[in-house]
Amino acid sequence: DSGREDIRSPGHIFPLLASQGGVLRRAGHTEAAVDLAKLANMLPGGVICEIMNEDGTMARVPDLMKFAELHKLLIITIKDLIEYRKRNETLVVKKAEAMLPSEFGDFNVIGFQSVLDDSDYVALVKGEWEEDEPVLVRVHSECLTGDVFGSYRCDCGPQLHAAMEMVQAEGKGVILYLPQEGRGIGLINKLHAYKLQEKGADTVEANQQLGFKADLRDYGMGAQMLFMLGVRRMRLMTNNPRKIVGVQGHGLEVVERIPLEIQSNPGNIKYMHTKKHKLGHILNI
CATH class of the missing domain: 3.90.870.10 (DHBP synthase)
Known part of the structure; x- marks a missing residue:
């Protein structure tokens, strides 16, 4: 009671x-x-x-x-x-800068760091531009297996190298390298996803079976880096329309999409078709 x-x-x-x-x-x-x-x-x-x-x-x-x-x-x-x-807040700070001669061209490499979790971001910069000039830009997400080990499972490494060559030929531009391994799920989970792909899953299904969305990447840090580098308008090298939306959502203008298609191989043909049909990438395959 x-x-x-x-x-x-x-x-x-x-x-x-x-x-x-x-x-x-x-x-x-x-x-x-x-x-x-x-x-x-x-x-x-x-x-x-x-x-x-x-x-x-x-x-x-x-x-x-x-x-x-x-x-x-x-x-x-x-x-x-x-x-x-x-x-409205600056979430990355510039930490280091040096010259980087490479087989794809000579660049100024600039290291940034997140104020939230101390994660590292990199920009390869070449040349100078006016504030309202459309700049050639590639926003590239980290891919250890493709960029470093030359994996045939994806087209990441060749895309990165092609973008560097295009900036070199242009004489000016920016390539951002963002720590978003495996479309944002991290390296270990990406390797788990590889194993699921060996059992028949495609790259989207594998992420979902691990409990993740198809694409967890965020371009807010990258947009702030571009702004700090003096980029306001860009010609974006990408096959992914969602990336255009992601960058423009942070106050930058994409005036042109520059295709960055790489010839497929037997190891990534299913991956490429999945990117086109499930992730909306614009590919001629």
Whole structure:
């Protein structure tokens, strides 16, 4: 026969510690509360609570939208906050610079580092340009097996080398090298995906069987690097329309797509067809 007087109010309150880097490091409510307080120039802390539906289930975004409208409350999602911070904060810093003579041309190699997790990013730069000049650009995701070991499973290494040759011939341009191994799933998971491909899965199915989306890459860091290098408009070397959308979503303009097709081989023909038919790449195969 317990009543309201038997329940202590406000109940249990658990202290939570937000991750350094906020929602850009961990997309959680704790980090969102602290980030919002910081953006408001307030003490970096907050009080968070769970809103429940009438049936006792946890309210999700659609439910919360209705709740906010009913009570005339402002509402923001963690996704909105992540996008805002990416657009308004510098998340990479320039750390080192040197000359890099190579078999594909001579470049200025610039090392950048993420302020969120200390991961390293690289830009190969050649020549100079005016601020509004469309610059030849390649945004290349790291592929150890293809770029270094010459794997026939993909076309990554030949694409990288072809892009370097094209920038060399142009006399100016930028090649970004981003740490997004295996379309963002990491090296070990990529090797697991290789094993699944040996059993019949294609590159998309293998990622999905491992619990990942087909493509987890993000181009926010790369866009900031390009901006820091003075690029505002670009001629992007890519066969992937999604990459164009990803780069333009961070305030840069792609004025032209430059195809970067590589002749397929018996080891990657299925991979190439999967890129065309499941990932939307523009390929003449």
